[in-house]
Amino acid sequence: MNKVYVSTRDENKKLSSKEAILEGISSDGGLFVWPELDSVKIDLNKVCKQSYQENAYMILKELLPDFSEEELRECIHNAYTNSFDTEDITPIKKVDDVYVLELFHGPTSAFKDVALTLLPQLMQKALQSTNQKALILTATSGDTGKAALCGFQDVKDIGIVVFYPHQKVSQIQYRQMATQKGKNVKVYAVKGNFDDAQSQVKKLFLDDEMNGIAKSKQILLTSANSINIGRLIPQIVYYFESYKYLVNQGMIQIGEKVSFSVPTGNFGDVLAGYYGYLMGLPVEKFYVASNANHVLTDFLSTGIYDRNRDFIQTISPSMDILISSNLERLLYYMSGKDTAFVKKCMDDLKETGKYQIPEDMLSKIQDLFGCGYVNDTETKRVILDVYEQTKVVLDPHTAIGYSVAQNSDESPIVSLSTASPYKFSIDVLDALGIQVKDELEAMKELSKVCSDPIPKGLNELEKLPILHTDVIEIEEMKEVVSQAMEACFHD
Incomplete structure (x- = not known):
């Protein structure tokens, strides 16, 4: 088996898994993929008998072949020992007729922790x-930023710069990033939306001048977003873990298919599930759940990806995205690994803001992927209905995935819960008919009706000083990255 990663836009660009993790994004703008992914078959019988950590090792050793067993086991141990508030790492809770996969039990109360601790x-x-050394440049729509900052805080030989859209994240998300400690971290609010920041970060990775400066200082510029294959691969594990749960609870027999509903904007979370499917996970359907920025719903319905539309700021800010970067990887596999086709699509997207895939390819995608979208009004209704019927409190992102799951005809269906409701307390309380304007007070109020306590990391925010106050223009991002090459590294 040819164990190398290639660019989605040029199959001749080949790297080892360690190199792909360090590079983050290919020099041609493409994302790294493993052509042989669909030849890997994970043993479901073993999955159902092993711990989370053992399953993580079994999956990672297949996809990161140039890491030794000792290296992988040490990485997994360090990532998942005493860093989550449950031994299960990603427990499941049955809510009415939907199995809710809770991915928010890590240090920053969002699903990004599962990968960004590893x-x-x-x-x-x-x-x-x-x-x-490595300097990580990451644009965030809210949750990746804090999870990456927390994961990389004071890690030797690695610095991190996070950009988030100014006044377009929740107050809690803002406080999580603005209070981040660490000698090697920099945080900037950017005037614009997530897509503006993400596009500029991608440009900086490909900027000859910037890369020349970095090279002269022996610094690699890389990413902690799910465009980095090292961020994506750890997320595959919790799809197999949810399957293990259903088998061990007697809900299904090994080999029977399950479905998943995934709230997403950048397509990374649901893509991890698709990777699991390629590796033998029995899946009936993936439902891609969107908010009012439903560019993915439109694409999966028509085969036309068109970002030429108004950007809508919603109560599910981590999904406020119009350029779904990881969709590029799906196009690679669904096109029969045709890098020329993927490059043409991405060139069209850059030049015209849209592209269209052939009808037969759309049909192939639709056989496996369903879709739906939920606006803010409906999201709040779902939060209220679920609470009144089950006393379970969902955050605005989870509520979208839950709604799409309930409207599907699939059973059993697992709906991914991507964040703690405490991260969006004001909007959750508003949905429940309770008006509170201050988010820190809202967390306390929410704790009166939520069965889960306020997570430790969120409860401490009130006492932490604001350390990062810079608000910059998109055009200033290059300058602050140059400055970070000096500021983030301390011997």
């Missing part, structure tokens, strides 16, 4: 075989 470990191991 990525720093993998990246540090990969760096050991080089004489370089």
Whole structure:
């Protein structure tokens, strides 16, 4: 088996898994993929008998072949020992007729923790075989930023710069990032939306001048977003874990199919599930759940991806995205690994803001992927209905996935819960008919009706000083990255 990663836009660009993790994004703008992914078959019988950590090792060893067993086991141990508030890491709760996969039990109360506790470990191991340092540039729509900052805080030879859209994240998300400690971290609010920041970060990775400066300082520019294969791969594990749960609870027999509903904007979370499917996970359907920025719903319905539309700021800000970067990887596999086709689509997207896929390819995608979208009004109704019927409190992102799951005809269906409701307390309380304007007070109020206590990391925010106050223009991002090359590294 040819165990190399290639660019989605050029199959001749080949790297090892360690190199792909350190590079983050290919020099041609493409994302790294493993052509042989669909030849891997994970043993479901083993999955159902093993711990989360053991399943993580079994999956990672297949996809990161140039990491030694000792390296992988050490990375997994460091990532998942005493860093989550439950031994299950990603427990499941049955809510009415939907199985809700809770992915928010990590240090920053969002699903990004599952991968971003592990990525720093993998990246540090990969760096050991080089004489370089790494500077991570990450745009965030709210949750990735804090999870990455927390994961990479004071990690040796790695610095991190996070950009988030100014006044377009929740107050809690803002406080989580603005209070972040660490000698190697920088946080900037950017005037614009997530897509503006993400597009500029991608440009910086491909900027010759910027890369020249970095090279002269022996610094690699890389990413902690799900465009980095090292961020994406750890997320595959919890899809197999949810399957294990259903088997062990007697809900299904090994080999029977399940469906998943995934709230998403950047397509990374649902893509991890698709990777699991390629590796033998029995899946009937993936439902891609969107908010009012329903560019993915339109694409999956028509085969036309068109970002030429108004950007809508919603109460589910982590999904406020019009350029779904990880869709590029799906196009690669669904096109028969045709890198020329993917490049043409991405060129069209850059030049015209849209592209269209052939009818037969759309049909192939629709056989496996369903879709739906939920606006803010409906999201609040779902939060209220679920609470009144079950006393379970859903955050605005989870409510969208839950709604799409309930409207499907699939059973059993697992709906991914991507964040703690405490991260969006004001909007959750508003949905429940309770008006509170201050988010810290709202968390306390929400704790009166939510069965889960306020997560430790969120409860501490009130006492932490604001450390990062810079608000910059998109055009200033290059300058602050240049400055970070000096500021983030301390011997």
